[in-house]
Amino acid sequence: MRTRRAISPILAVIILMTIATMGGGILFGIQNQILVTGLSKIDLRVVDLRLEKDMSGSCYLQTAFYNSGTELIQKIHLKTTLDDGEDFVREIDNFGGILVPGDTAESFEMIEFSDFQCGNFTTSKTYSVFVNASSNDSKFSTLQTMKVENVTKT
Missing domain, CATH: 1.20.5 (Single alpha-helices involved in coiled-coils or other helix-helix interfaces)
Incomplete structure (x- = not known):
């Protein structure tokens, strides 16, 4: 066998x-x-955050943000409360939808006097601005102060 x-x-x-x-x-x-x-982490550094108001009442919002994290930032929102209690919200979207780590996004926006929000900013007053950034799976928030100045001529 x-x-x-x-x-x-x-x-x-x-x-x-x-x-x-x-x-x-x-x-x-x-x-x-x-x-x-x-x-991986999301981190946004506020390089510049200014609001200037001219004699006619128009406002100029200038911002600059630096992506100091390791993730791509897709959205940046600013939010503050105006003197009349209304929320002022702006989305910064001039960087093409993706802010790569190590890059800076700058924005300059003119807000007409006819826009009710611009008239509710008081010159020489300081406002607390919430800066919110988001990526695919993370969010980042910080609080930044912004003083409203008169437009300076150079």
């Missing part, structure tokens, strides 16, 4: 090595994803 052997020893070693290699690859991918997610 013949004795049966299930699997030859060399075939068993090859199968076990394949399983170990595939398991190691899967664990490496999971660990790499966890590391990338844990190390």
Whole structure:
């Protein structure tokens, strides 16, 4: 009578090595994803935030932001409360929708006197402005002061 052997020893070693290699690859991918997610952060530095008002009552809003984080910033919003209690909200969107880490976005906007919001800023008063930035999966908020100045002529 013949004795049966299930699997030859060399075939068993090859199968076990394949399983170990595939398991190691899967664990490496999971660990790499966890590391990338844990190390990425959204951080926005306010370089310039000014509002100037001229004699006719028109306002000029000037902003500059620097992406000092490691994620792409997709949206930047400014929000403050005016003297009449209304919210002043502006979206800064002149950077093409994506602010790359290490880049700066600058914005200059003229707000006509006919716009009710501009008339509700008081010259020489300081306002607290909430700066909100967001990426695909993160949000960042900071509070910045903004003093309303008269337009200076140079």
